[in-house]
Amino acid sequence: MASRRKFLIRAGIGTGLLFGTAYCLPIRRKIAEQVNVTESPYIGSTDDPKIWFEVTPDNQVLLHSPKMEMGQGVFTGLAQIAADELEISIEQMKVVHASTASGNIDPFATGGSTSINSLWQPLRELAATMRVMLINAAAQQLGVAASGLSTLNGVISGGGKSITYGEVAAAVTEWEIPDTPALKDPKNYKYIGKPTPRVDLLDKVTGAPIYGMDAEMPGMLYGSVARSGGLDTEFVGVDTSAAEGMPGVVKIIVEDDFVGVVADSYVNAENAKQKLKVTWKQNRKWDDFDVEAAIMVGQGKPIEVQKEGSAEKMLQDGEEGVIRSEYFSPIGAHAQIEPNGCLAFVEDDKVTIKMSTQVADYTRKEVGSRLGMSKDEVVIEPTFLGGGFGRRLHTPNAVQAAVMSKAVGKPVKCYFTRQEEFQNDTFRPPTHNVLKAKLTADGKIDAISHDISSGDVMHGSPLLPGVLQKIIGADLGAWRGGMIQYHGIPNYRAVSWRVKLPFATSWWRSLGLLANTFAVESFMDELAEQAGKDPISFRLEHLTESKADVRLAKVIARAAEEANYRNEAVDGRAMGFACSTDVNTPCAHVAEVSVVDGKIKVHKVTCVMDPGLVINPDQVRAQCEGSIIMGMSAVMFEKMTVEDNALYPIIYGAYEMALMRDAPKEINVVLLENNDYPGGVGEPPLGPIGAAVANAVYRITKERVRRIPLRV
């Protein structure tokens, strides 16, 4: 029988990795190896079932989720898991975002494809425990032995009597929490593993006001903050005189680090902001070539994240037979459609915040610290997110809205404009990847090395304090996907180079995976060609018998089979193959591509993914489809450019993205389940798409494209 507190101390790549094991350099490499094969821990604030679940008199169960619903379908997955262990129907299960006042707080974040993976065990234990609590309470209320009671669809029956969960809960004054009971036999699952429709579907097809942007409070005002569009600038001062007389202006607030306008409407606040004369001090001038020069491998500080054999020596400059290629990816914007924002109301002893955030706990700390209050005095009521993708791991609007609310004594809602979103994003950093390899006489890889130069992803983030950055060494986010995953190669090496850039870079869905897999998997095709081998068998012959390699091999073989992979272009259409393993989920794509009038067109993508145990096959498919299209958008179209010290473009359209016309008309997703634990699904399918498209393009044009966005 599992101990009830087990999930709080489960070690994994989070706490265990950060605090427990990482003290010397070889150990850092051990960590790196573990990242792709270890379960994430859940390090939440409470294991009390009655804080997680609320049984209502109408016999519904509310699950107060510490994880945010940002489109990934986590509410539906959690509902399925909990409904099964609670023995209620999915219609009786309602999932809501836990207010931080509830005490159910995730001290880290919603992200990294970890929600289902980390909550799979604890949530089942919590739900099963809650069910026993209800049975025990019913036994007392009915005067029947608990052992004689059974549960079905929220009704407890036995001894000729029956009572609903809602009736039981209404009569309980104090719950007793038992030890964790045995969990349900998987063969009795009603919802887990089934394609249950999303629980938020009706709200989302009827336009219900569920997002941060939709939140309101009585007497609410609108705030607007002036931000520098320029890079590497500091706020010096502001002349507010012209703005003060503008219609609807309530107050102009000048702080050390920002200036905000509060007005009676969004339009009036924005119009008044345009009249502020803000002076910024520019530290140095940046242009695109400065960024490209800064990002080249060989600058900054290298850290070896993977080492087997003597790849470094074998691939030194001047060694004979070294094949070398380099790849580039640009600055990427999140471009989520709901702008970052916040509604805050500061009262004497309490701050109430409604917003879309991936980091409720961090947001409340940040607001508390700015206002000189404790984090417990700041209550975050999270809303649905109009897209996350890592953008809402940073919530500057919360502090700004709170400061403005305090200044006017009323609730203030404050949002980024789209231009501010594009210019003040926490971007996906640009990257430069250098790959080198040497083949044996019979066309196998003897040695391979991967140098990854990237701006910060996890480093520099408030979520990863400096001391931990020192312990871990290289930026886990920047080299995600950069490890050599063909463990049958006798000599391999990966090196991460850290580059400081003059703009904020951070988490962008799948982090380094997109650019790093593009580089590694493009290079694998280049090597296969040099070796005179088929790219599928070439990949397979460099895998071992380890569990991770076998799972990857199965995904590779199945994708090739499913797509009827062929090397030759037929009628102008060619196939490209690529694969990767991320967060313990191997995934392979075959992209079917043509080039018409100098434009790449993706007709079909075959995706085979093995996320282990699947909770909801329909929503896992949805994540694959969405990742493929978002990934295509990033590798085929998107690019931010530094011009005259600012980032451009500042609007959709000019920031080219995949639209309906660009999405493949066919996406065939096949799910394998070669692990009995659920792995991540929200990011792994982004990995291979860039190289799959690039490898197909090469088969048509015979010219290797090594730069994102792909241009022919």
Place this chain on the structure above:
Amino acid sequence: MPTTFKLNGKQATTSAAPASPLLWAIRDDLGLKGTKFGCGKAACGACTLHVDGKAVRSCSYPVKLVEGKEVTTIEGLGTEDNLHPVQQAWKEEIVPQCGYCQPGFMMATAAMLNEIPEPTDEDIDRNIVNVCRCGTYYRMRKAIHRAAELSKGEKE
């Protein structure tokens, strides 16, 4: 001067400045939040609604232009108990992920189906040009074809 128009079949009046965007009058003055703000420059389509049955990007559409006209938002397209064929199709195909852009897409689709009851893939590519960051286009295309089928069934 206030602007008076029909909003989802009911008389509505807003005192928003005549040149200010319709979007904010609908969202903040009249309280209907289904029409979304995405960019403010008519570039993403999240704010799409209907003016006299035609799709309009309300973030860049002055309030004064709806005087005396009929405005329909997602709230007026259908209701939970009586979904419009487009909403029904969206539900059947489980299109939304984050869902934020979806009202704009559904409004754009409903307007297109008024003009082109049985759109081809090319019609869809040409007419549905909103932005979805979650990448739901693949399911959306299926849902648009399904909505056309459902609408046809309703008319027959």
